[in-house]
Amino acid sequence: MADNSKEEFLQLVKRFGAFLTLKVSNLFQRLDSRSFGALAGLAFAIVFTWRILRSPSGPQRRLPKRQATPPSSSGVSHANADSTASIVATSSEDSRAQNVIDEFFQPVKPTLGQIVRQRLSEGRKVTCRLLGVILEETCPEELQKQATVRSSVLEVLLEITKFCDLYLMERVLDDESEKKVLLALEDAGIFTSGGLVKDKVLFCSTENGRTSFVRQLEPDWHIDTNPEIITQLARFIKYQLQISPSKPERPTSNVFCSSSLEQFFGCV
Incomplete structure (x- = not known):
């Protein structure tokens, strides 16, 4: 389970990095040479998202301890439930990360x-x-x-x-x-x-x-x-x-x- 969680986290970081790179590229194509405010926003967004990635409260969530249960036929059901919860958590993190990026990388309207x-x-x-x-x-x-x-x-x-x-x-x-x-x-x-x-x-x-x-x-x-x-x-x-x-x-x-x-x- 620990290996799976680590792998999922690494995949999230990769997807997040690719998404961030695309947003930065699109922003620089739109930026005016005098848009210093936009550049300041870019720097702030990079620092903000970096802190999200390194924060212990980020994608690696601590699941509550469960009491050991004797092996039974319900083990398969518990495994499926854990897998579904992991997918939902990953999707939720992706959505929040995308919302953060979209908020800071809105097109800058010239004066x-x-x-x-x-x-x-x-x-x-x-x-x-x-x-x-x-x-x-x-x-x-x-x-x-x-x-x-x-x-x-x-x-x-x-x-x-x-x-x-x-x-x-x-x-x-x-x-x-x-x-x-x-x-x-x-x-x-x-x-x-x-x-x-x-x-x-x-x-x-x-x-x-x-x-x-x-x-x-x-x-x-x-x-x-x-x-x-x-x-x-x-x-x-x-x-x-x-x-x-x-x-x-x-x-x-x-x-x-x-x-x-x-x-x-x-x-x-």
Whole structure:
């Protein structure tokens, strides 16, 4: 009986080790290089499971002593009962071990900040037009009446300002439109994060003026809704994002397309 229990325990350790190796391999395939929290969880899980394996209260359970019984025909029944109990105990230990591993090796969900950095390929300077991207309005004529910041884009925009040098720009028809835009951005709290200041909100009177702004700033990314500007800048800007409800085909390999800024970062 002692030899059988030892053999069963060794088999459990082997199965547990194989299972742990598979989980570790899958985890490292999913890990982001900055997921230090996940690595800490991995180390904790390894120590925890090692203690389970070496603990006296682990798979080797001490069975209560039974009084010796004279040999009889019921000996076979007792042997079968012991075998069944051993199988059930082994299965229970396997299940508990698997639950421990599953708990510590859950997929690590990246934060929005990590997603933004990954999608922008670690770009450090971004230029972005306002109409149709940050604002609800889509043409300069609408800005003469009002300017409304899209609430769904705020979280992404603030994450971008945390690690990127962000410039917002737009064509306007008069000074009043400029004031309305700046007031709307201020009311939305965009200037309170510290990553964007009013001096980095640029205005011009023509579409070509926006193109000139981008060329002078030489950003890593430019975000726009005008396909003509996207095409003109494709040779000069490393990456571009075209915002369009129709999701047009990519004109070049360095131009990405999305129905909205937040959709590009998986926020909708």
